[in-house]
Amino acid sequence: MRVTLSTWFLTIGLTIGGCDTVDVQNVDGGVGLFVDGADGDGPINDRARVGASTGSLLINVGNVSGASAPNRNEVIAFGRRRAPTRTDTPWTDDGDSFDAALGNQLQLPVTVWIVQGPFSEQRDHAIEACIRTAAIWDDERVGVRFSAFDIKNATNDPDIDGDILDSVGGDNRNWDDFSDEIGFDEGRINIYWINTVDGSSGMGWSDFGGRIVMGKNTVDTLLAHELGHAFSLRHPINCNNGPTADFDDSNVMWQCVSTEREFFTEGQVFRIHFNDESSVNALYNARAGEPTVDCIGSVANAECPDQLRRLWADGAFPAN
Ligand SMILES: [Zn+2]
Incomplete structure (x- = not known):
């Protein structure tokens, strides 16, 4: 009798203590989560969870409660070919389960103006940059795609x-x-392909809004970089000081010359979608009615995942 009772208590204890879950919908080959809440040790800020599946995926996020947490109770979900989403998760001391659905990719049209000819050559150049940018967005789960790439x-x-x-x-x-x-x-x-930008045919520039200028010899990945600025991203570090433990020229937002740009961190993808200054919101209004944040640059707090946060490895940089 005594054994039966203790087994019963043990079972109840496990159920209460470690079974908070998030049921993620619309998964297309993997999902990653940042979890905010609290537990007995204090606030939980951007606890990382990843899962590999397609369709619906139940992710155990550990023991999370919400009471007395100074930060917000929410889950941010990222996934391939999906827009990241934020879901309110009012955790309790019991075992909770919340649904979180990834969004459809945001469809963003752009216009390219070929100003410096020859036109056919620079039109092909723009198309190559478009293809490269779209591939980076796909690989890095950026959750946006070109709905039109009009070249004039x-x-x-x-x-x-x-x-x-x-x-x-x-x-x-x-x-x-x-x-x-x-x-x-x-x-x-609007992207203007001209001759030189600040004296260099390999340079580009963004006004952090609706206008980008590109030099005639820019590498294809620079379009992804300048569009990153239009989406509110800043250079993560001063590249003149060399690579750091978190960033090198493989990051799309690397400031100095690079032919290797291919990665966005999840901290950067978060900013692309949720910053009120991002053209996703300020220009395209592609998330109408959805909440926005002000997470410009390297700011990191309860609302803003650090821009160096990774749910998946970026080349030599592991998930962190
Ligand atoms: Zn830049």
């Missing part, structure tokens, strides 16, 4: 002058010259 021939525009073809000025360049003189399609990012 502006090489014969009579308003083209030296200030447009060879644009200088950093953040304070002649942005209005491009949108006023060359053209601007409302409600989307």
Whole structure:
């Protein structure tokens, strides 16, 4: 009798203590979670969980309660060919289970204006950059895709002058010259392929909104970089100090010259979707009605996963 009773208590104890789960829907080959809540040791901030499956996947997130936690109770879910989502999870001291559905990829149209010819050559260049960018977005579970990649021939525009073809000025360049003189399609990012940017044909620049300039010889991955700026991302480190323990030139947002850009961290993907400054929200309004955050740059707190957080390895950098 005594043995039976203790077994019964043990069973109940396990059920209460470690069985909080999240049932993730719309999984297409894997899902990763950041879990916020609390346990007996205090707040839990961005506890990582990953699972590999397709369809519906039940993930055990450990023992999470919500009472007296100063941070928010929520789960952020990431997955391939899906938009990340935030789900409120009001954890209790009991075993909880919440549903979290990954979103459809966001469909974002862009317009490319070929300003510096020859047109056919630079049109092919833009298409190659488009293909490379789309591949990076797919591989890195960025959750966005081009719904249109319209390429316009502006090489014969009579308003083209030296200030447009060879644009200088950093953040304070002649942005209005491009949108006023060359053209601007409302409600989307406009990319102007010119001759040089600040003296280099390999350089690009973003106004962190609807306008990007690209030099005529830019590497294909630089388009993913400049679009990252349009999505509110900043350079993660000062590259002049060399690689760090968390970033090198394999990250798309690497500041200095790189032909190796291929990775986004989940901290960066989070910012692309949820920052109010990101063009995803500020320009495309692609998440209408959904909550936004202000997680610019390396800020890390209860609301903002650190931009160096990874749920999956990025080349030599393991999940952290
Ligand atoms: Zn940059």
